[in-house]
Structures are given as C-alpha cells and as structure tokens.
Amino acid sequence: MRTLKKTEIALLEAQACSAEDWSRVLITDEHSLRYIRNTRFSGDICIGSFQKSFDMPGGIHKHTGIFHATLHNVTIGDDCCIENIKNYIANYDISHDCFIENVDIILCDGPSSFGNGVEVAVLNETGGREVTIHDRLTAHEAYLETFYRHRPKLIARLKNFAAERTAACTSTRGTIAEHVTIVDTGYIKNMYVGAYAKVEGAGRLKNGTLNSRQEAPIHVGYGVIADDFIVQDGSSIEDCTTLTRVYVGQACSLGHGYSASDSLFFCNCQEENGEACAIFAGPFTVTHHKSTLLIAGMFSFMNAGSGSNQSNHMYKLGPIHQGALERGAKTTSDSYILWPARIGAFSLVMGRHSSHSDTSDLPFSYLIEKHGETWLAPAVNLRSVGTVRDAQKWPKRDKRYAEGRMDHVNFNLLSPYTIDKMFRGLHVLEELETLSGATSDVYAYQSAKISNHALYRGQMLYRIAIEKFLGNSLISHLERTDCSSAESLLEALKPTRVEGTGVWVDLAGLIAPKEVVNHLLDEVEAGRVPSLQDFSDALKHIHENYYRYEWTWAYEKMLEYYGLYPDRITIEDLIDIIRRWKDSVVKLDQMLYADAKKEFSLSAHTGFGFDGASQRTVEADFEQVRGDFETNPFVMETQAHIERKSALGDKMIALLEGL
Structure with missing residues (x-):
C-alpha cells in the first residue's frame, strides 16, 4: 500500500472523485485508478487492484472497480466491484472478489458484536430461560442453557463461555469476507458477512452474523428483515422472512414470509409461511403452513400440520407457560395444545388438547381428541409406516457439509x-x-383416557x-x-x-x-x-x-x-434372545406392510379417474400416478428387510449352535 501521487490525485478528480484528505487514501495498483469513478472518500481508505471482470446473467460483463459510491474508513480487497451505493459504506473491511451493487447503506457504528451476545428469551416470553447466542452455539449447549436452570453454576459458566466468544467477535469495524455478493439491498448495519454469502434484495440486516463459507454458502433473499441474529453456514433466508433475536443453525431454510422472534433453530430446520415465538426448534423441526403458530415450545424431528397452534397464556400472569414435543412428535392439521404439556417421543397429536397431559413415559402414542377429551393410544405409532419413513428420510435430508x-x-x-x-x-x-x-x-392416565x-x-x-x-x-x-x-x-x-x-x-x-x-x-x-x-x-x-x-x-x-444373571448366562439364552428378536422384527415389519397397504385400498382410489366411466379407468389412473403396491419402493424394502434380518438371525443362531 502507498499514498497517491499528485498525478494520480488529478486523475481521480478528473473522474469526479473527491476526498477529505487524499493523504489517507492508499492504493496498491496505479493502473486500477481508471476504474474508480464518481466516488467520495473520507477517513482511512485502502484500495486493492482491479484486474478482473464479473460475468453477469444475460451475458453482461462488469469490470471490477468503484463507481458512484461514498466510502468512509473502508478497506477494499483486490478485484471487487462496488457500484451505486445510494448512501455510503463506513467502517468496513471488504475482502477480495466481492460484488456490491445497488445498496442503500453499509455501516458499522461503534463497537459491535454482530449478533453475538444477544439474549434470546426462548420458551418463556417473560424471561428466565434466556440463551446467549454466539457464532459457535450448538443445539446441545443451548439445550443445557435452556433447561438446566436448576444448576445455576453451570448456567454461569455457559454464560461466561458465551461472553468470552462475544468479546472475541467484538470490533469497531464490520467485515465482508471474500467472494461475497450484496445487491439490491437496503439497510445493512453492524453485520459480519462470511465468505461466499449472497445477499440479494434484503430489506434490513442489523446486528447480525452470516457465518458463511465456501463449501456451504448462505443466501439471504428478497424482502428479508433481520435484527439481532446469527445464521450458520449452508442456510437460506428468503422471501420477506422477518427475524428478531433469532439463531439459525446449519443448513436451515426459512422462507415464504416466515416470522420468528426470540427463537432458536438448529440444523436442517425448514420453516415456511407461519410464525414462531420463543421456540426451541431442535434439528429437523419442520413447518410449511401459513396458519401454523409454534410458540413457547421445545421441538425436534418434528413436522407441524397446517393450523397447528399452542397457547402459552391463560390470561392470568401473562405468557408464562411452556411445553415440549419430544423428538419425532408430529401434529396433524388444526391440532391445538394448551401449555403446559409434554408429549412423548414419536407421538402424533390430533385435535385439541387442554388437559395439560404429560405422556413422556408413553412414546410412539396417538393423542386423539374425542368429545373434548384426550384419548391416548400407547405405542400405536410403532406400527405406522410414516414413523419408519421419517426415520429413514432424516439422514438423507441432512444438508450440512460433511466437515x-x-x-x-x-x-x-x-x-x-x-x-x-x-x-x-x-x-x-x-x-x-x-x-x-x-x-x-x-383407564385414566395424566388427564387422558386409554381404552x-x-x-x-x-x-x-x-x-x-x-x-x-x-x-x-x-x-x-x-x-x-x-x-x-x-x-x-x-x-x-x-x-x-x-x-x-x-x-x-x-x-x-x-x-x-x-x-x-x-x-x-x-x-x-x-x-x-x-x-x-x-x-x-x-x-x-x-x-x-x-x-x-x-x-x-x-x-x-x-x-x-x-431374567438372566451375568455368571449364569448360556449360549442357549443368547439363541433364545435372537429367536425372539427375529420374531419381533418380522411382526413389526408385517404391521408396517399392512399399514402401507392401506394407502392402496379402494378408499385411496377416491378422486382418481375423473372423467372415466369404469373402475378400470380409476385403477389405471391410480396406478399411473401412485404406482403398484407390490413395486412400491417402501414395500419392496420392507419385504427385503424381513428377508435380510431373517437370514441374519439364522446365521447368528447357526454360529452359536456350532460353539
């Protein structure tokens, strides 16, 4: 870096550039000065070289440089294109190969932690379970900070870890890392923008971190408004989503006007159309419907049906109640739960439930509303093809980068x-x-009834x-x-x-x-x-x-x-256990097979063959769209699973019998 020569200053002024103090403007390449036009400088400015061009959609090529901008205390790396900044850029370090165009303002005002250190009032809107977010927050750390309030020393230590990380991230200068694109965007204040991030058409980004990286870039789309937030790599925030005091983990997708406040979303969450308030959304929490409100609850591996709602307010002491759907629990359309309540793992909630049940000791159950009462069907979800399908799809839908x-x-x-x-x-x-x-x-259990x-x-x-x-x-x-x-x-x-x-x-x-x-x-x-x-x-x-x-x-x-004892267990005991295992595998798979067959029953044919006059037309239409039961991939895999596990059981029994 070096200061400008008089001839170089004259060249820049001839190109409609000005500076409060040209001695504070440093450059690396005199040949790049021709690509700086209609620009005002103030404070300390460092400018890299401009040798490349950006290839734009539609076949347009834009040479790197600075055009129509006001810069104050800014460092610009090599081969950046900064153009049409309506207001100004202040107190920022911009790395190489960045494309910034049609932006209102980008500034860092005073010391900022860029979303680190923000307190998120998760689960209880009135406070008491606040989680301090930072750019290395995991679901497990947040879980402990949320739910282990009975260990105040632990909470103090976790808060201290967060404070140390916040201090390490605090700076008077903002950062835009390499290969970042920011276009057609409004207000950007106190933001850290990680490498290869794309911000296209966002309305306002304030006090946040986009923890993007080359292998897993972040995309922020049109109309997004976000304040006091952190987004981890591989995630996308799209289509007028609004975030206030929110943490978004890796490979999440929020879009279609989703609204969230005081909430935590961890890896592979998908949130669209609806609303979240004070929720702890563990991995693979999914909601796609505009009429769905998730509030004051803990969820993970969860799918919310349309119109699913909860209440955390009984109009007495405020919105102080909370609840949990343990891992794998799902809600059907128009389900409702009055908190407090706790729903067991891999359970299904249908209808409206206001009796504050705790079914955590009865996993894989159905909670069904009947005449205004909660009826419980324990374990029935074990034989549901949907449960097994969910378990198979989650690993396949893990979109996080491997490292x-x-x-x-x-x-x-x-x-x-x-x-x-x-x-x-x-x-x-x-x-x-x-x-x-x-x-x-x-039978009566936890304000619910069991037949x-x-x-x-x-x-x-x-x-x-x-x-x-x-x-x-x-x-x-x-x-x-x-x-x-x-x-x-x-x-x-x-x-x-x-x-x-x-x-x-x-x-x-x-x-x-x-x-x-x-x-x-x-x-x-x-x-x-x-x-x-x-x-x-x-x-x-x-x-x-x-x-x-x-x-x-x-x-x-x-x-x-x-009923065995460690010193008395025999090979015959092991053979018996394996035989019972083989029997249980076959029984459960047969139940799943029967459950899947319901999707191909005559009632499932309703609505097919719209203008057909015969049953043959209905069946042909159904088969073309849905396929044949016997060749359905899940059905074929279930049959193959029975064969594989039966063969494995026979092999292990033969091995043990030979000892």
Missing part, C-alpha cells in the same frame, strides 16, 4: 433413550391394569420394540466379538465400561447417558473445562462413544428383561 458440523445428531429411532421410556411405559400400563382391573373399559383394547395393544407393541432393540444390540455386539469358543464369547459379553447404565437424555439431537452428561457438567462447574472449545470437544466425544455406552445399557436391560 465442520456443529450439532451432533443421533438419528436412531430405537435407542436407550426411547427404549427406556418404553420400559417405563410398559410399567405404567401394567400398573393401570393392576389398579383398575383387567376388565375395565377405560382397554389400546392398553393391551400398547403392552404388546412395547414388548415387540424392546425385544427388537435388545436383539439388535446383542447381534451388533456379537459381530464385533471373538466367537471362536463359547467361553470367549460369553466373557466378551460383559461391558468393559460402567458408563451407560441408568437414564438416558436427548440433548436436542445428542443422545447420551444422563450420568455421563452430569459428569461433564460437574467438570464444567468445577472449572476443569476451561473453554468453549473444550466443552464442544467433550460433547463430541460423548456422541462418538454412543455405541459403547449403548451396549453397557442394553446388556443390563437384557439381563433384567429376560
């Missing part, structure tokens, strides 16, 4: 977290049967799922075990670690033993986890050791469920 994933997501449908709830659910149903009698028509048939069906389905999971874990362990002799195999059954027993928790995607999590939190409180990076590394370590923890838990539960 640098922040949230640690466990996609397992059956895990110690859900199976432990099934054990508790089985106990609940057996207790209801004992207390009310086996012949009762209706006699639903109670016994729930017990049966929970047992099938438990036996399937325990068999899965056993076979997976045997496949990693020395099976050369019965003695070595039986000895290798015993877990090599004690971590994993007891209750498990779902930290917004990360499934882990509660004891292991509590040990980490004890270390954090004691100051033995000195930094945010160390804390993130510890959470990653827990996630990566999931299957080791799982076997410890499954082994203990296997002994308990089948």
